[in-house]
Amino acid sequence: MELKSKIPDGPIDKKWEKHKFDLKLVNPANKRKYKVLVVGSGLAGGAAAASMAELGYEVECFCYQDSPRRAHSIAAQGGINAAKNYQNDGDSVYRLFYDTVKGGDFRAREANVHRLAEVSNNIIDQCVAQGVPFAREYGGLLDNRSFGGAQVSRTFYARGQTGQQLLIGAYQALERQIGLGKVKMFPRHEMLEVIVVDGVAKGIVVRDMVTGEVTSHVADAVCLATGGYGNVFYLSTNAKGCNGTAVWRAYKKGAAFANPCFTQIHPTCIPVTGDHQSKLTLMSESLRNDGRIWVPKRKEDCGKPASEIPEEDRDYYLERKYPSYGNLAPRDVSSRAAKQVCDEGRGVGPTRLGVYLDFSDAINRLGAAKIEEKYGNLFEMYERITDENPYKTPMRIFPASHYTMGGLWVDYNLMSTIPGLFVLGEANFSDHGANRLGASALMQGLADGYFVIPYTIGGYLAGIKPGTRIKADDPAVKAAEQAVNDRTDKLMSIGGKETPTHFHRELGKVMWEMCGMGRNEAGLKKALELIPQIREEFWKNLRIPGSGNDLNQSLEAAGRVADFLEIGELMCLDALERRESCGGHFREEWQTEEGEALRDDENFAHVAAWEYKGEGQAPVRHTEQLTFENVHLATRSYK
């Protein structure tokens, strides 16, 4: 397997422009003769499907929810970055590029990140034109807020519902194309297989989740925009249905999986309350603009109510450790700091796995009304879940799995190692390196969907003769369908005793403990023993009532858990092999005396991309060397 990144040459700020010109074009009259499948209707998929249909391609779009509007992008709260510099505080495309490369701890491709920063401004223009009601100042101009890892205010937001509003914008554009008959939408359809003919992606197999019917769709190109695999931890801020199935099936068909161990643990989530917990809720990072994070200085105080702990006995540990970024230190750094204080026994709340996020200073300074205007819906959500009023008592928060920087490897055109298979949004690995900065996933999803794939897909399709699609009865199609049906039959016939969730929980515990915020060799090796055991137990003792030819939510869950049981293993393997600490990947063996991540640029300034070699075979680790010509490799410091 060869990893050809296809980065155009030339100076960094001219690469994309040059590349757009160099890409071959498809004749307008021919566009409708090409069919493109888009799996996923989130920011990346929704934007891509709508934009490609506008260009004239025949598009089919799939999602597992009952409506494209419900893709998980909808849950993003805080905001989206762009280098508009509307605040006149020194922002620029170059600074956004620089912050993102640095924030990613120098494990992302410079050229991709620069392109992302370049198109960030177009995204805001596009969204405003679609009717996204971003927050505004009284003068009618757009408002901005600050996010972690940046010292400029470049985050655009729509109350605490930015992802929802951006997604609705993309969804409206998509529905418009559906109404015009340019996109055919398939909601409640789960993709279960990629059809690959002679090494080229030619279609997908999907299961109609209402009828259980398994069907194939053939096309000239396939785009996966299926989101992240954060649910491998069972408890995460992702929606319940988020899965790694689509990318995993593609991996097994030959798409390399890059940096699977790069996962983001978000510092501000509502702590777990008990075993019944089914998911964790994020409290947007934007809260750290006004909230101050602290724990008691002494263990003995941890049981007391916050109000009884005087100012001098509080440890505002982020402000103490990172005076220049303070509470806005990047996510990996903040999460680890929270883990440290809890490990020291200074955590708060019934489980002692929590730290305070306190708004009393901000409320005194700005008034409760201003705080309500900024964060009202977040406060309401917090109160609903915890039954505590954050205007009166400080919030309790704890880190939780949130985002996966790893994903399918793609080149500069967003094409995976399977020609014809493109990967967009969180599902690819491209732009965030080892740590993603807040408000940049929405930016990346929309960049990929609105402004990258519409160009690069043309470059690919121009090389294919129109009308050369495979037929629906091609043996490769039938074989792929058969594989899906066999797998369903296999799952249905285990006839054991335990629920899919049971195995998912077991896996989650192993992953969180051994491949979570802190990782070490012994733990990872242990995990690599435990995961196959859980998997074996799964295939022996799983129980799925009902039938495969019907709506069956247990079957859906089981299929996803089966894939997570394999993804988890690859993550641990990748984490084990990456013998350095960087971003969200903290190998305890590699830390400075102060407990900060210690990168090894000499040996690990590369992308690790894993190639599947078949059932029972060890996957092979390939590398793509990263070169930093513009941002100089330096120790990331937020002090």
Add this chain to the structure above:
Amino acid sequence: MSKHFNLTLHVWRQKNAKCDGKFVEYPAENISPDMSFLEMLDVVNEGLIRKGEEPIAFDHDCREGICGTCSMVINGRPHGPRERTTTCQLHMRSFKDGDSITLEPWRAEAFPVIKDLMVDRGAFDRIIAAGGFISVPTGSPQDANALPIPKESADLSMDAAACIGCGACVAACPNASAMLFVSAKISHLGHLPQGQPERYLRVRDMIAQMDAEEFGTCTNHGECEAACPKGIKMENIARMNRDFIKASLTYRPATTSGGGAG
């Protein structure tokens, strides 16, 4: 800590759109007040699976009140007893030991039951496809700040745009009318200057589709507003009516060919 308790559920079970359904009783035992309502159902479902019975099918995804997927009528109220709360954000502390809870799907001709508590809300998507958008192809806009928008307009637009498309308004309305949902979209776009060019076209197209989907018509009961988890106001319905009256009175058939849905 908080005490666990027991409940009795009466759940609508229906195999698919074609079969008849019926209520089935299930005990829900050892429920913690900190559980969300859906976590309580998870517990019941895991018990059913272990017994080899089919779990209760219900729609859910984000479990944080934003995706609009969860949808069930709890004791005669869509999303249950708490105001401005989706089912997934409802917590068991809203109930007490020994309570008996009836669970039903959204009931409307336009939302056929797929299974148990799951319904097909595709009608909402088709209403949006008919006109709930601003026609602005990717790549065409001007700079975002070239058009200042009064904060009040942006805020009103955002109030309406907060709709999560859950369908509780339809479920709560004695006439199964979708007018709160439709009007929320019309206000979202109609409060903004960008939404003006298609304002009257939009209201006509969306209402035509809403009627074609066989939703009922508003008689101003106000149940929708009370059930809406996002606080969408009936004022939007009045606004929609106003726009529709104007749109209809000034309608002129297209004089040139072309156009299409939108």
Add this chain to the structure above:
Amino acid sequence: MSVAEQSIAGAEARGHGFLASSVGRKVVMAATGVILFGFVTVHMLGNLTSYMGAEAMNHYAQFLRTMVHGMGIWVFRAVLLTAVGLHIWAATTLTLDNMAARPVGYRNQQNVASTWASRTMRWSGVILAAFIIYHLLHLTTGTVHPNFDHANPYANFVNGFKVPAAAGFYIVAQLCLGLHMWHGVWSCTQSFGLAHPRYNSLRRNFATGLTVLVVGVNISYPIAVLTGFIH
């Protein structure tokens, strides 16, 4: 089922008649409702002449019959009849649509915002229709009146209400009118699109005030006759 399998109404439906659309029929109902409530209000005020004695009332009736050379009353009747017809047509078709929109009901629906008045509009309306017919046969044509005298409306009015059953029905119908009006007046402002947070309480209060006035005064007539205050 995919969205694509179902059609989007699109351009051809866009021009579909105002009267065929749900909102269009609501507007018809509201517009005709305003005409009818306007009539009811004027009618109530006109009947106040009964408190001024036989002469005043007969004089007023005479004026109605002869205005614009006797044409006026026919114009009124035509407008009212059309309004009633359209109102009933809109109400009936919308009610049928609404019933079809929820073929399977809930086991125990909890109403939290609707009122008894809003939920009984179709029944208060039907009783009103029955009452209108009876009322015409009673005091306009005299068909069901015990001793009708075409030349003396005042006497018809007094004698008519002396029959307790007739007075009773009249009172019940007025209570129905009250229910219909209280919800209807508020509702039709909404249907016309008149809503603004600043004026919302005004809309409610106006509906309540007008209803109390019309129904209160109307009910006072049979009571005044039965108690002998008017004789």
